[in-house]
Amino acid sequence: MSPNDLDDLANLLxxxxxxxxxxxxxxxxxxxxxxxxxxxxxxxxxxxxGSSRLMMVNSSATAA
Structure with missing residues (x-):
């Protein structure tokens, strides 16, 4: 990902x-x-x- 992706990401987001x-x-x-x-x-x-969220979910699952 780079600032050159702004057109595509602006359309998606x-x-x-x-x-x-x-x-x-x-x-x-x-x-x-x-x-x-x-x-x-x-x-x-x-x-x-995405990686941050996945790690948080995995940490919560193993803590339970």
Whole structure:
């Protein structure tokens, strides 16, 4: 993923059907921020949003 993906990601993240389980679709500036957040997350932690959520779910399951 890179800032060059903004057109495609803005279309996806702005689609109400794609974002059905999120509070609301994202506009173009929010999609750009989402890309930047993921790039920072990969740089800082070696993973983006999907990996973080999966790890949290797995940690919760093993803690129970």
């Amino acid at each position: 702005g689609d109400p059907q794609v974002m059905e389980y999120y509070p609301r679709p994202k506009d173009r500036p929010e999609a750009a921020g989402w890309i930047n957040w993921n790039l920072r997350s990969y740089a800082d932690h070696g993973q983006g949003s």
